[in-house]
Amino acid sequence: MQQPYNVYEDRCPTRQVLDRLADKWALLILDRLQGAPVRFNQLRRDIQGISQKVLSQTLKKLERDGLLSRSVFATVPVTVEYALTDLGQSLIQTVSTFAHWAEQHMDAVLLAQVKYDEGAASTSGA
Amino acid sequence: MQQPYNVYEDRCPTRQVLDRLADKWALLILDRLQGAPVRFNQLRRDIQGISQKVLSQTLKKLERDGLLSRSVFATVPVTVEYALTDLGQSLIQTVSTFAHWAEQHMDAVLLAQVKYDEGAASTSGA
DNA sequence: CAGGATCCAAAGCGATACTG
DNA sequence: CAGTATCGCTTTGGATCCTG
Numbered sequence: 428m429q430q431p432y433n434v435y436e437d438r439c440p441t442r443q444v445l446d447r448l449a450d451k452w453a454l455l456i457l458d459r460l461q462g463a464p465v466r467f468n469q470l471r472r473d474i475q476g477i478s479q480k481v482l483s484q485t486l487k488k489l490e491r492d493g494l495l496s497r498s499v500f501a502t503v504p505v506t507v508e509y510a511l512t513d514l515g516q517s518l519i520q521t522v523s524t525f526a527h528w529a530e531q532h533m534d535a536v537l538l539a540q541v542k543y544d545e546g547a548a549s550t551s552g553a
Numbered sequence: 554m555q556q557p558y559n560v561y562e563d564r565c566p567t568r569q570v571l572d573r574l575a576d577k578w579a580l581l582i583l584d585r586l587q588g589a590p591v592r593f594n595q596l597r598r599d600i601q602g603i604s605q606k607v608l609s610q611t612l613k614k615l616e617r618d619g620l621l622s623r624s625v626f627a628t629v630p631v632t633v634e635y636a637l638t639d640l641g642q643s644l645i646q647t648v649s650t651f652a653h654w655a656e657q658h659m660d661a662v663l664l665a666q667v668k669y670d671e672g673a674a675s676t677s678g679a
Numbered sequence: 680c681a682g683g684a685t686c687c688a689a690a691g692c693g694a695t696a697c698t699g
Numbered sequence: 700c701a702g703t704a705t706c707g708c709t710t711t712g713g714a715t716c717c718t719g
Contacts (some may be wrong), residue, residue: 451568455561475563480692484692505699505701521651594681632681
């Protein structure tokens, strides 16, 4: 009768899973794959600022984790599509909510930062 | 009539917000603060593996972002409590769902990893 | 108890060049 | 198009020591 692991425990594999997903690029990729498969260079264009290396690495990790699938089509030149798996689908709603929380509450965060910095300035300044 | 930013855009402040939140430790801290305020060393004990430095840094950033508040009580020795703000509350449900998805689907991820690695091994091995 | 400051090793990541 | 491989810088993060 072993107790289930939880995210607070060190050693627990959950930590590795969380660590993989708690990554800006991974979240953006998963979010971008919502709805339909996307090709490599399309992802690269859409997710602005991601480098080819990081995109490649992150895709590979997410594929290994079973969150997305990689399909190769023997066109010329070759076409590669990335799509969410069922496992990926089970997470996408949360990821999407999470990613877009940032959009919706960006102003509040920015305002909080200004206030915080003002307080810090007045502490050392006047 | 400016279009709203979105997470896919570079330059957008949303990226900074997402980058802040897409962090294993930040998520664990926020999740741990759900329900009631928690003291510094209690967080340190509960979130296994986090160092004092990273805990301190992450708390400060999250406070600056307005997601949590820091309250000092003039006891001896001093007591410091961290609690979610309203802004933090608005995110906690998603964070919690996200963090615990890892717990619930850990087995599936681990299985996917094994299968992926087997495929890679057979590619180079046989 | 609740941190700040410092040192140092390790990981991350961009840029570049090359492959099928 | 869809990547891999390598180099070198930058950042992260743990460990340690110290303070109020």
